Amino acid sequence: MAKQRVLSGVQPTGNLHLGNYLGAIRNWVEAQSEYDNYFCVVDLHAITVPHDPKTLAADTETIAALYLACGIDLQYSTIFVQSHISAHSELAWLLNCVTPLNWLERMIQFKEKAVKQGENVSVGLLDYPVLMAADILLYDADRVPVGEDQKQHLELTRDIAARFNDQFANPETPVLKVPEPLIRSEGARVMSLTDGTRKMSKSDPSEMSRINLLDSPDAIAKKIKRCKTDPIRGLSFSRDRPECTNLLTLYALLSNQSTAAVAAECQDMGWGQFKPLLTETAIAALKPIQEKYKEIIEERDYLETILREGREKAEISANDVLGRVKKALGYSKPL
Numbered sequence: 001m002a003k004q005r006v007l008s009g010v011q012p013t014g015n016l017h018l019g020n021y022l023g024a025i026r027n028w029v030e031a032q033s034e035y036d037n038y039f040c041v042v043d044l045h046a047i048t049v050p051h052d053p054k055t056l057a058a059d060t061e062t063i064a065a066l067y068l069a070c071g072i073d074l075q076y077s078t079i080f081v082q083s084h085i086s087a088h089s090e091l092a093w094l095l096n097c098v099t100p101l102n103w104l105e106r107m108i109q110f111k112e113k114a115v116k117q118g119e120n121v122s123v124g125l126l127d128y129p130v131l132m133a134a135d136i137l138l139y140d141a142d143r144v145p146v147g148e149d150q151k152q153h154l155e156l157t158r159d160i161a162a163r164f165n166d167q168f169a170n171p172e173t174p175v176l177k178v179p180e181p182l183i184r185s186e187g188a189r190v191m192s193l194t195d196g197t198r199k200m201s202k203s204d205p206s207e208m209s210r211i212n213l214l215d216s217p218d219a220i221a222k223k224i225k226r227c228k229t230d231p232i233r234g235l236s237f238s239r240d241r242p243e244c245t246n247l248l249t250l251y252a253l254l255s256n257q258s259t260a261a262v263a264a265e266c267q268d269m270g271w272g273q274f275k276p277l278l279t280e281t282a283i284a285a286l287k288p289i290q291e292k293y294k295e296i297i298e299e300r301d302y303l304e305t306i307l308r309e310g311r312e313k314a315e316i317s318a319n320d321v322l323g324r325v326k327k328a329l330g331y332s333k334p335l
């Protein structure tokens with residue numbers, strides 16, 4: 001039986017942090033042998049907020065190199081850059097015309113990011129989820145592994161696909177495959193180090209709020225040393241202790257232990273004992289990724305070959321789906 005198809009992506013805005021890793025990439029790596037995977041670097045999404053043209057290409061390569069460094073295996077997975085395949089932009093336009101505006105206005109992430117942008121908020125930011133739907137639907141993806149914050153965008157993708165099929169296809173021969181989200185319970189929402197009630201985010205102005213995958217051991221130690229805690233003695237997973245719960249969760253995930261084992265190990269600890277333990281664990285978990293990253297990023301030709309081959313393979317699926325969509329919409333073939 002053919003393997004189910006997986007598609008996911010990360011934006012090349014700033015550094016990848018532990019939220020991106022534990023909420024998404026690590027899960028891609030763990031499950032990759034079960035699926036036929038497509039992982040893209042979503043650089044078209046990166047310009048929905050102000051960006052620096054001087055660093056976009058290098059940031060895109062960094063993310064692709066980090067996919068490999070985290071363990072994405074080309075035997076099971078295809079890695080490519082979203083902007084290298086023009087079908088993404090084209091399908092986004094076609095889907096724009098079947099997506100009601102009020103579906104986009106309801107998106108929580110748009111509302112949150114739009115507040116920060118004020119008058120300068122772009123149409124692209126509003127349209128971000130339609131481009132994301134195009135990314136997914138172009139590959140007939142069965143599953144989309146993401147963190148909790150993307151759940152609403154995946155529901156929208158499902159709604160857009162269903163609406164398109166409803167309007168332009170026979171029920172027996174749908175044009176677009178309706179995908180399922182794949183959101184794990186652990187790590188799906190890694191919180192900020194400076195506020196346990198907010199998610200760890202690339203757009204947080206404070207570097208102290210997140211641990212980046214490429215942070216030096218010193219930077220990791222400093223961030224954990226200064227991170228927000230609470231004055232209660234003995235550590236526990238508890239709804240009333242967001243910072244404590246987040247730090248214990250990070251420790252459990254990075255040391256590959258169950259929450260029950262961590263709860264038992266840390267129940268009598270104070271922060272003075274726990275923080276060095278978490279620091280040591282985080283540094284050790286990131287060390288192999290950082291070493292591998294260094295090797296890959298120094299071999300530019302290798303990375304370029306992977307991205308070129310990835311594009312060639314991904315383009316086949318993308319162009320096939322785009323052709324189906326255009327046919328269903330009634331377009332003629334180019335002469």
Ligand code: TYM
Pocket residue numbers: 007008009010011012018019020021022023024042045131132135136144145146147148149150153187188189190191199200201
């Ligand atoms: P991005 O780059 O913001 O996030 C990449 C992935 O990291 C997850 N994530 C988190 N998980 C747990 N805790 C956190 N604090 C945390 N922060 C981020 C995100 O859920 C995501 O899985 N819109 C997507 C990019 C995208 C995409 C796609 C994803 C574009 N097209 C198609 C899947 C399929 C995003 O927000 O990326």
